[in-house]
Amino acid sequence: MEGVNSNIAFKPETLALIDRIINQFPQGRQKSAILRVLHLAEIEFDNWLSTDVMDYVARLLHIQPIEVYEVASFYSMYNLSPVGKVVLEVCQTGPCSIVGADRIISHIEKSLKIKKGETTSDGMFTLKTVECLGACGYGPMLQINEHYYENLTEDSVDELLSEMRKIHSNKNEN
Numbered sequence: 001m002e003g004v005n006s007n008i009a010f011k012p013e014t015l016a017l018i019d020r021i022i023n024q025f026p027q028g029r030q031k032s033a034i035l036r037v038l039h040l041a042e043i044e045f046d047n048w049l050s051t052d053v054m055d056y057v058a059r060l061l062h063i064q065p066i067e068v069y070e071v072a073s074f075y076s077m078y079n080l081s082p083v084g085k086v087v088l089e090v091c092q093t094g095p096c097s098i099v100g101a102d103r104i105i106s107h108i109e110k111s112l113k114i115k116k117g118e119t120t121s122d123g124m125f126t127l128k129t130v131e132c133l134g135a136c137g138y139g140p141m142l143q144i145n146e147h148y149y150e151n152l153t154e155d156s157v158d159e160l161l162s163e164m165r166k167i168h169s170n171k172n173e174n
């Protein structure tokens, strides 16, 4: 196939899992598996979705690449460019804003010396701002992977950053 990057391939066990996911949907509805397949793609391909990876997902699901691009760009949880080991997704929607999301974002920018959308030079942290994550009563809040960190203060953010740095620096040594 023209323009296909054949270096990109899921591990066999991931492909088997994807088959099982696809088979949960009626025949011809394999596109419904797209969110879960993109999630697996991020896990397997450095936590972001390159065009080559999205094209690969399109081939697996027998859909057009544009259909994958549309979904991947719609949801803020997917990364469309390389990111750090730890992606901080800070909610900036109204209820969180009222209780200090902007203050938390500025504090993170200052502490990490990056702006929204950027990654620290050591590749450790990426800062993203996102819309409501459904924890509006517990703001300001942020998400790292599947974990929520709520009622944030400058001090709790400092603790969180140093805890994350410790965990992910240790991972390098293993």
Ligand code: FES
Pocket: 091, 092, 093, 094, 095, 096, 097, 131, 132, 133, 134, 135, 136, 137, 139, 141
């Ligand atoms: S407004 Fe921030 S979680 Fe809903």
